[in-house]
Amino acid sequence: MFAIPFFLTAALAGAQPVPDLGPETEPPSAEDFNPLPEDLPEEGGQVVVEEADPHEEQSRLDELYSDLAKAESPKAAEKIARKIQMMWLESGSDTVNVLMSQAGKAIQADDTALALDFLDVVVTLKPSFAEGWNRRATVFYMRQDFAKSLVDIERTLALEPRHWGALSGLAIIQRRLGFDKEALETFKQALKINPSLENAFKAIKDLEKDAAGEAA
Template identity: 40%
Template sequence: MSSFDRFRSARRAAVLMLAAGLSLAGVSAGAQTIVPPPPPAAPDQGVAPSEPSLDSIDPGAARRAPPSADRAVKSALPENPAAELDPLFEQLATAKTPMESHPLEQRILRIITTSGSATVDLLMEWADRAIAAKNYPAALDLLDDAVALKPDFAEAYNRRATVYYLIDDYTRSIGDIRRTLALEPRHFGALTGLGAILAEIEETERARDIYRRALAIAPQLKSVQEALDKLDERAAGRGI
């Protein structure tokens, strides 16, 4: 594998993690390793519950979730998520170290990846499982339902953009990224994905601009800074 292929693989992995809004709990000031959150502990009933297979997932069941469940999720959200996000993004933009930015990133991700609807959150969870299993058609079906049920939920578009990116459908991915950013212009995961697509289609200057936008919002994103540095090196090489 060439150095460029290794870079592309690493970038795709970083984009998937960021764009999917997974936990950055594994980020340390030194290693900067991104790991997904651990699975929830099984109830203490002697036998661990089994995971449902993707074939058994029925989006219609999610739509039939009782209204009380949606009310419970909404009550767990801040009363005004936008008002809470503003100061968090302000602090994130001035964070000087990964250790300082990490809790801010986590709080932001918790807000922007929660829809306020138990039904939509369940569809998103199932979509994540489908993505992990590389069952991209199933993931797209689930995310289509999430978007239809809550068209103002930015993360549903962003997650669908991630799937389109993974199957190299860049046109649809960019379309969903635009929808994400129209709803939440500070979504650093969506900007990271857009930068990666532009870099892969050799839109180098636009990619550099997008990466700079992402770093202005979250300056401690090491993978984005590394991607920008590589593009800067390539651009400098062409100028010689």
């Protein structure tokens, strides 16, 4: 199981919200909270998700992750990554899907409090749904509540250790707190899973340059 290092939670203890502590790497924004993809069919105002065999679904996901890591071009990687992200959104619950969509609309309207209300219900109804925890972690980050964001990132990665979005979020928080060495390793881990992450690639270059400068 994935565990957030103690030094991060200790660094945040008793300091909420945390002020601006350093450089960013494309922090989350409203664009990360689009409603469910338009190509998922709707019926009677509710999102309909086809029943899928969990074992077949996991096998398909493993295959996509393998293909992603070996992608021969950024365009190919982005296409595969999109398929994985579509699978991340498949909660298996019509109610959860609707709540996720409403949370997306709320954050696009800059109403993070309402988004949290929806996402609180999502993680209560479907605690095994990694993307629910990930999206709530992102909203907490946007509200500068890094401690709660870290807790939800840990839950996301416990359910899906290959979630590059959650890993990137962890790396951004590590970097903001000044733990550059740890941030570098986390960004590398995310990039290894998804080689199309341009922001992670740039962050790695910047962090390696900074480390080289300090060593000189």
